[in-house]
Each structure stands twice: as structure tokens, then as C-alpha cells.
Amino acid sequence: MGALRRIGLAALSVAGFLAVWQLIVVVGDYPEYILPSPAVVAQRAVEAIQNGTLQPHLAATLEESVIGFAVGATVAILVGIMLAKSLTAERVLSPYLVAAQAVPILALAPLIDIWFGGGLTARVVICALIVFFPIAIATMVGIRGTDPLLVEMARANGARSSQVTRLLELPSALPVLFGGLRVGVTLAVIGAVVAEWAGASVGLGVLINIADQGLFDTPLMFVALGTLALLGLTFYGVVLLAERALVPR
Amino acid sequence: MFERKPMRLRPVMVLVVAMLVLAACTSASPSPSGTGAAELRPVRLLLGFRPDVQFAPFYLAQQEGYFADAGLEVTIEHASGGELIRLVADGQADFGVADATDVMVAKSTDIPVTYVSTLFQSFPVAVIGPAGTVPAEPAGLAGATIGTPGQFGSSWHALLALLDAGGLTPDEVTIREYPQFNQVEGLLAADVDLITGFRNNEPLRLAAQGVDTELLTIDEVAPLPGPGVVVGDAALEDDVAWVEAFALAVSQAQQAVIDDPDAGLEAAIEAVPTISEDVDTARTVLLATVELWASDLDIPPGFIDADVWEAGYATMEHLGFIDGSVPLEDMYWHAIRLE
Numbered sequence: 001m002g003a004l005r006r007i008g009l010a011a012l013s014v015a016g017f018l019a020v021w022q023l024i025v026v027v028g029d030y031p032e033y034i035l036p037s038p039a040v041v042a043q044r045a046v047e048a049i050q051n052g053t054l055q056p057h058l059a060a061t062l063e064e065s066v067i068g069f070a071v072g073a074t075v076a077i078l079v080g081i082m083l084a085k086s087l088t089a090e091r092v093l094s095p096y097l098v099a100a101q102a103v104p105i106l107a108l109a110p111l112i113d114i115w116f117g118g119g120l121t122a123r124v125v126i127c128a129l130i131v132f133f134p135i136a137i138a139t140m141v142g143i144r145g146t147d148p149l150l151v152e153m154a155r156a157n158g159a160r161s162s163q164v165t166r167l168l169e170l171p172s173a174l175p176v177l178f179g180g181l182r183v184g185v186t187l188a189v190i191g192a193v194v195a196e197w198a199g200a201s202v203g204l205g206v207l208i209n210i211a212d213q214g215l216f217d218t219p220l221m222f223v224a225l226g227t228l229a230l231l232g233l234t235f236y237g238v239v240l241l242a243e244r245a246l247v248p249r
Numbered sequence: 250m251f252e253r254k255p256m257r258l259r260p261v262m263v264l265v266v267a268m269l270v271l272a273a274c275t276s277a278s279p280s281p282s283g284t285g286a287a288e289l290r291p292v293r294l295l296l297g298f299r300p301d302v303q304f305a306p307f308y309l310a311q312q313e314g315y316f317a318d319a320g321l322e323v324t325i326e327h328a329s330g331g332e333l334i335r336l337v338a339d340g341q342a343d344f345g346v347a348d349a350t351d352v353m354v355a356k357s358t359d360i361p362v363t364y365v366s367t368l369f370q371s372f373p374v375a376v377i378g379p380a381g382t383v384p385a386e387p388a389g390l391a392g393a394t395i396g397t398p399g400q401f402g403s404s405w406h407a408l409l410a411l412l413d414a415g416g417l418t419p420d421e422v423t424i425r426e427y428p429q430f431n432q433v434e435g436l437l438a439a440d441v442d443l444i445t446g447f448r449n450n451e452p453l454r455l456a457a458q459g460v461d462t463e464l465l466t467i468d469e470v471a472p473l474p475g476p477g478v479v480v481g482d483a484a485l486e487d488d489v490a491w492v493e494a495f496a497l498a499v500s501q502a503q504q505a506v507i508d509d510p511d512a513g514l515e516a517a518i519e520a521v522p523t524i525s526e527d528v529d530t531a532r533t534v535l536l537a538t539v540e541l542w543a544s545d546l547d548i549p550p551g552f553i554d555a556d557v558w559e560a561g562y563a564t565m566e567h568l569g570f571i572d573g574s575v576p577l578e579d580m581y582w583h584a585i586r587l588e
């Protein structure tokens with residue numbers, strides 16, 4: 001598919017989404033404080049950028065989600081390798097990992113915020129916890145999916161365990177690993193917002209609260225939500241680019 | 250004889266048939282009370298975030314027939330501040346309980362909602378801290394680390410009003426936000442020096458943890474109107490009598506709870522059985538709440554103190570929460586009047 005055609009399809013998709021949104025507003029006859037139209041939200045976005053409302057909140061969420069994703073993904077890949085290579089580790093750790101995943105982080109987040117004294121550290125921890133699980137599982141599944149004949153051949157040729165992992169299993173696991181990273185990177189944005197709802201003075205999650213409950217400014221709330229969506233799309237695109245660069249087709 | 254007997258029986262039979270028809274009609278038609286029940290107007294009422302003993306007047310009004318006597322069949326639900334005001338303004342809910350200061354902000358952003366009666370004659374939010382750490386005057390807050398839920402709602406309005414009354418700006422204190430309303434835990438963990446909280450809630454929770462508290466209240470330095478009943482503008486324009494009937498029922502039930510708090514407590518337990526798990530605390534909270542309902546003025550429950558609204562409106566405008574585009578008289582409407 002040509003680049004022009006891809007851009008055209010994307011533009012058509014966005015136009016369709018906006019048209020449906022506008023149609024819902026018109027047909028439902030919703031007031032602005034219930035569901036603002038795309039034009040009203042766009043105008044509010046311009047105002048929020050021009051008067052500097054949006055930028056500090058965007059910067060905070062960007063920082064939290066990038067660091068949270070980096071920390072969470074790094075730890076998850078290391079744990080995923082360990083789980084893949086050691087049946088004992090998997091048997092001991094898996095129940096805890098699954099149980100931790102089943103616990104709603106929203107309930108734990110306020111406590112984590114207090115345990116870590118608030119601030120960026122607490123928010124990064126919350127974000128990293130949310131990011132961790134899909135990447136760890138993807139890493140484990142990916143490594144276990146390595147062709148056992150290739151592993152046997154590498155060992156027969158004298159490769160050490162670390163070499164097998166680094167040079168054979170990890171590259172072989174990349175397609176599955178990137179699947180986990182794609183999920184994880186979008187969760188990083190959610191993680192940052194959850195962390196901000198646990199305790200923060202700035203961030204897009206904070207802006208949503210201020211707009212919703214403080215200013216009763218529904219269009220501004222949609223601006224914050226839209227910015228979060230764009231952030232998630234951007235992160236996803238970056239991971240996709242990295243995947244295309246690293247995974248042979 | 251055979252011919253005369255029917256003639257003699259006819260009046261008796263007519264009487265019997267008439268009685269049977271009458272009895273059938275009587276049993277088929279609703280009783281007076283049944284007629285009333287059929288005509289009750291359904292009302293969707295939104296109280297605060299979660300069921301609580303503080304809403305005892307509403308539970309009592311529902312259980313003891315105050316609402317029914319007013320011709321209303323009330324369904325109670327719960328919602329958070331932003332959602333509640335939007336639902337009431339849009340007519341998806343008929344009445345709600347909201348912060349007066351939130352109504353000022355919402356009304357200023359073209360959300361059609363009006364405050365119609367007062368629940369808390371004293372502003373319930375205060376700055377709270379361990380005994381000996383709370384300054385007597387707002388100026389003494391300088392340099393303190395203060396925990397508050399966030400940059401929204403009555404706690405935020407009260408904090409900024411107190412700082413302003415003390416000649417301070419938010420930059421002269423450290424504000425730590427607890428959006429999950431867990432600022433008590435923050436204070437107990439010594440993350441903050443002071444917190445904002447409701448006078449009928451947080452001090453009691455701290456006392457339960459063995460912490461004696463002091464309060465810095467706002468009523469004397471920068472009066473703000475307290476939470477009350479709100480209604481959508483369209484509903485108010487549509488049927489004033491309906492709004493008055495609801496507000497009066499709430500006022501009567503509130504007076505009943507003031508006169509007999511245990512009756513309110515029982516109603517709250519019936520509506521929210523989990524309250525019975527700690528009746529002593531619930532009673533303490535209710536008694537503290539009743540104190541906040543009281544006024545120095547000789548006014549009935551629900552009455553709106555125009556002087557407090559005028560002062561609060563000026564404070565909110567001075568702090569930049571509202572721009573003055575909606576005049577004060579459009580913010581509230583007296584559903585309860587002095588006789």
C-alpha cells in the first residue's frame with residue numbers, strides 16, 4: 001500500500017469518526033456539558049494550548065509514562081527470561097504474578113503513593129506495575145517458542161547459556177515480545193493516569209479531575225482525553241517503528 | 250301467590266344486587282391511600298458519592314412518608330459531584346445534594362442548575378491537624394504542608410479562601426493532593442502537617458486512631474454557603490410547587506432528625522445496613538452533622554441565608570472561581586421561606 005493511500009485511509013477514518021461523533025451530538029441534542037461537539041472540543045484545545053493550560057499536564061504524563069514504561073518493560077523482560085528458562089521460577093512466581101495482575105491497581109495505588117512518599121517515584125512504580133505483566137508473559141512465551149533444534153545446535157557448537165539467550169532466543173522471541181510491548185506501551189498511559197489519580201498535582205489525569213469536578217468544563221475534559229489518546233497512539237507508533245526496524249519480515 | 254312472590258322479592262333482590270355491585274365497585278376501586286400512591290410523582294434523587302448516615306433526613310423522609318405526603322415517590326441513588334450536577338441539570342435526575350460553591354462554578358459555565366435549599370448552615374470543611382499544630386488564624390498556615398483531595402470541590406474552595414483570608418497564596422504553602430480522599434492516611438503517615446476535611450468526618454476518623462485534633466474553620470473569616478439541594482433549571486421553571494414540596498419534605502425530615510437523632514440513625518441503618526456495624530461511630534458522625542445543620546439565626550432547616558451567599562459569591566469571584574457573569578440572584582432560589 002502506498003504512503004499516499006495509507007494517509008488517505010487514515011484521514012478518511014478520522015473524518016468518519018468525527019462525523020459519527022457530530023451526528024450523535026445533533027441527533028441526541030446533547031448540551032455541551034454532557035457531550036460537546038468535535039468543533040467545540042477543537043476550539044477548547046486551541047485555547048488550552050494558547051493559554052498554556054495543557055502543556056505542563058502533558059509534560060508530566062509524558063514523563064511518568066515514558067519512565068514507567070521503561071522501568072516496567074526492562075524488569076518484565078528480565079523476569080520473562082527467568083520464567084522461560086527456569087521451570088522452578090515459573091512455578092514459584094507465576095501464581096504471584098497472576099494474582100497481582102488480578103488485583104485492581106486502582107485500589108492499591110493510593111497506598112503505593114503513600115508508601116513511596118508521593119512524587120514521581122510513586123507514579124513510576126504504579127505505571128511500571130501496570131506495564132509489567134503483558135510484557136513479562138510475552139517474553140516468556142516468545143523465548144519458549146524458540147525452535148528447540150536451533151537451541152540444541154547452538155549448544156552443540158559450544159554456545160554458553162547467556163549466548164544462547166542473547167543471540168538466539170531473544171531475537172527469536174522478538175515478534176511475540178513486541179506484541180507484549182505494544183500492549184504495555186498503551187497501558188503505560190493508563191498507568192500514568194491511575195498514578196495521578198492516586199496523588200498528583202499535575203498531569204493529564206489531574207487535568208481531567210480539574211475539568212470534570214473543579215471547572216465543570218466538559219470540553220476541556222475531552223481535550224485531556226483526546227491528548228491521552230494521541231499520546232497512546234504516538235507511543236504505539238514508536239513501538240511499531242522499532243518493531244519494523246528490529247524484526248525481520 | 251306465585252305471581253306475587255316475585256313482586257315482593259324484587260325490592261330485596263334489587264337491594265342485594267345493588268349492595269353486591271357497590272361492594273364489587275368498592276373492592277375494585279383503590280382506597281384513598283391507594284389513590285394517593287397511584288398519583289405519586291416519581292423522583293430520582295442523587296445524594297453524594299456513597300450512602301452515609303449524614304443523609305439520614307432523606308432516608309427518614311422516604312421511610313416515614315414525608316415524601317409520600319408531598320406526593321413524591323423518591324428513588325435514592327448516589328453520584329460524585331461533577332456527574333451529579335450534570336445529571337440534575339440535564340433532567341436525568343430530578344434533585345441532588347451538591348456543594349453550593351460547585352453550583353456557583355457550574356452555573357457560571359452555563360450548566361443550568363439552581364440551589365434551592367440548604368442542608369448545612371455551617372460550612373462543613375475545615376483545616377484539621379493534631380492538637381497544638383493548627384494555627385488560630387489563617388495567616389499561620391504559611392509554610393505548612395497541607396493535604397487536600399485536589400483542585401476541585403468545597404475542600405479546595407475552602408482552602409484557597411482560608412489562605413486568601415490569611416493574606417497567603419497557594420505558593421506559600423505546600424499542597425499535597427489525595428484524589429482518593431485518603432488525606433487522613435497521609436496525615437497519619439506524617440506526609441503532611443494538616444489536611445482539609447469535613448468537620449463531621451475526618452476529626453472523628455483521626456480520633457479513632459488516637460489523634461486529638463484541632464480545627465481552623467472558615468465560617469468566621471470567609472463565609473461560604475454549605476451543601477444543599479439542587480434542581481435543574483428546566484424542572485424549576487416547569488413546576489415550582491413540585492420543587493417546594495420536595496424541599497419542604499426534606500426540611501421537615503431534617504427537623505425530625507434534629508429533634509430525635511436516634512430516629513435518623515435508625516432510618517439510616519434501615520437504608521444502609523452496613524452502618525449497624527459501627528453504630529457508635531455512626532451516631533457520633535450524625536450528632537456532629539446535626540451541629541453543622543444548625544444556624545445562629547431563627548430559621549427553619551433548608552432556609553437559604555442570603556447574607557452567606559452574598560459573602561460566598563464575593564469570595565468565589567475574588568478567588569477567580571467564578572467570573573461574575575451570572576448574577577448572585579440566579580444562583581439560588583428560596584424553596585423554603587420564612588413564614
